Amino acid sequence: MVQAKSWVLAKHFDGFPKDSNFELKVEKLPEPKDGEVLLEAVFLSVDPYMRSFSSVAMKEGDVMIGAQVAKVIQSKNPAFPVGSHVVGSCGWRTHTVCDGKDLIPIMPDWPQDVSLSLALGTIGMPGLTALYGIEEVLGLQAGETLLVNAAAGAVGAVVGQIAKIKGCKVVGSAGSDAKVAYLKELGFDEAFNYKTIGSLEETLKKASPEGYDCYFENVGGPFFSVALQQMRHFGRIAVCGSISMYNDTTPQTGPYPHPTMIFKQLKMEGFLQSRWEHKHPESLKRLIGWLKEGKLQCREHITKGFENMPAGFMGMLKGENIGKAIIAV
Numbered sequence: 001m002v003q004a005k006s007w008v009l010a011k012h013f014d015g016f017p018k019d020s021n022f023e024l025k026v027e028k029l030p031e032p033k034d035g036e037v038l039l040e041a042v043f044l045s046v047d048p049y050m051r052s053f054s055s056v057a058m059k060e061g062d063v064m065i066g067a068q069v070a071k072v073i074q075s076k077n078p079a080f081p082v083g084s085h086v087v088g089s090c091g092w093r094t095h096t097v098c099d100g101k102d103l104i105p106i107m108p109d110w111p112q113d114v115s116l117s118l119a120l121g122t123i124g125m126p127g128l129t130a131l132y133g134i135e136e137v138l139g140l141q142a143g144e145t146l147l148v149n150a151a152a153g154a155v156g157a158v159v160g161q162i163a164k165i166k167g168c169k170v171v172g173s174a175g176s177d178a179k180v181a182y183l184k185e186l187g188f189d190e191a192f193n194y195k196t197i198g199s200l201e202e203t204l205k206k207a208s209p210e211g212y213d214c215y216f217e218n219v220g221g222p223f224f225s226v227a228l229q230q231m232r233h234f235g236r237i238a239v240c241g242s243i244s245m246y247n248d249t250t251p252q253t254g255p256y257p258h259p260t261m262i263f264k265q266l267k268m269e270g271f272l273q274s275r276w277e278h279k280h281p282e283s284l285k286r287l288i289g290w291l292k293e294g295k296l297q298c299r300e301h302i303t304k305g306f307e308n309m310p311a312g313f314m315g316m317l318k319g320e321n322i323g324k325a326i327i328a329v
Contacts, residue, residue: 001030001031002038003027003029003095004026004029004095005024005093005094005306006025006063006092006093007022007023007063007309008063009021009022009054009059009060009061009063010022010023010060012054012055012060013051013054013055021310022064024307029095029097032075032097034076035077035099036077036099037072037074037075037080037097037098038072038073038075038095038097039071039086039097039098039103040070040071040073040095041068041070041094041095041096041306041329042069042085042116042117043068043069043116043117043327044069044092044306045066045067045121045125045325045326046066046312046313046326046327047125047325048243050064050065050313063091065089066089066090066091066092067088067089067120068087068088068093069106069119070085070086070087070090070096072085077099077100079100080103080105084106085116086104086106087119087120088104089102092309110288111288111292114288114291117300118291118300120324121298121300122158122291123284123288125273126154126155126158126324128273128284128287129155129272129273130155130156130158130159130216131158131162131283131286132273132279132283133159133271134146134163137236137238137271138238140163140166140168140213141168142166143167143168144168144169144213144214145170145210145212145214146159146163146169146171146212146216147173147214147216147227147230148170148171148172149194149217149223149227150173150218150219150243151172151173151179151188151191152182152183152322152323154321154323154325156216157186159216160186160187161290161296162290164187164188165290165295169189170189171188171189171208172188172190173191173192173194173219174193174194175194176195176319177193180193182322190207192207194223200222200226201229204230205230210232211230211231211232211235212232213235213236215238216240217240217241217242218240218241219241219242220239220243221242228258228260228266233264234265234266235264235266236266237266237268237269238271239269239270240270243317298323298324299322299323300324300326301322302326302328303325303326303328304327305327305329308327309327312327313325
């Protein structure tokens with residue numbers, strides 16, 4: 001029998017998460033039955049959506065949700081041989097026994113010189129979110145101008161790079177000078193630190209006086225209200241997240257419906273990458289192809305040790321990471 005560790009939600013969040021909201025538990029797992037596998041976590045993901053999901057869909061005592069890259073260490077399922085790696089939504093656990101129905105095998109031609117942790121980032125859910133937001137929701141075309149906030153995060157950094165691949169002008173917002181420097185390294189045409197500028201409205205106008213054709217929204221709140229005014233007629237907005245609002249104890253009231261959306265005839269759509277699940281295999285190959293060609297750069301913020309998962313999660317919510325936040329077991 002294997003001794004497994006897991007992090008559970010000890011108490012629902014009241015505002016920003018604290019250490020007391022989490023509890024580490026230890027249990028012994030049974031041997032896998034026919035059709036089951038035993039997984040050992042290698043890398044775990046921490047993402048902004050975990051904060052909002054925990055408030056609406058979790059009970060106290062539930063294991064924290066999340067994806068991980070895991071190694072199959074015991075198997076009674078021929079689809080998952082021992083030694084193979086998978087991506088699974090197993091939560092914050094070191095070990096898991098499951099029937100394999102929701103496991104995604106790492107593609108067999110995964111390059112040996114590419115870390116498997118990228119299956120949780122650029123070559124995984126965040127990368128797919130960026131790709132589908134640009135192609136399926138925004139329909140971004142060469143020569144257009146794109147605005148993206150939280151641009152140094154797991155999704156935003158890929159959004160900007162794909163937009164450049166497509167021949168677009170890209171303006172990015174981030175929360176530190178180091179992150180702005182990173183965006184410049186990635187090829188963003190304009191980037192700014194929203195915490196140090198005097199006026200967001202003037203900064204957006206200066207970065208793109210002609211306005212914005214497309215806007216990839218990761219933040220919500222006041223930023224959205226200001227950015228909306230800078231959209232060009234018939235502009236498109238992809239709503240991926242609203243991290244500025246996740247820790248609010250009192251829900252913010254949005255600017256909807258806003259006259260600007262009517263007069264400029266804007267189109268806005270929220271989305272999840274799972275809508276295009278049927279395209280995942282082809283899309284992941286495209287992402288990894290761009291990576292191998294040097295068109296996509298990846299930076300990860302790695303926290304070592306399963307015991308440090310809450311710290312890694314809270315650090316990500318504070319914006320301490322540049323690129324994808326990962327926990328290495």
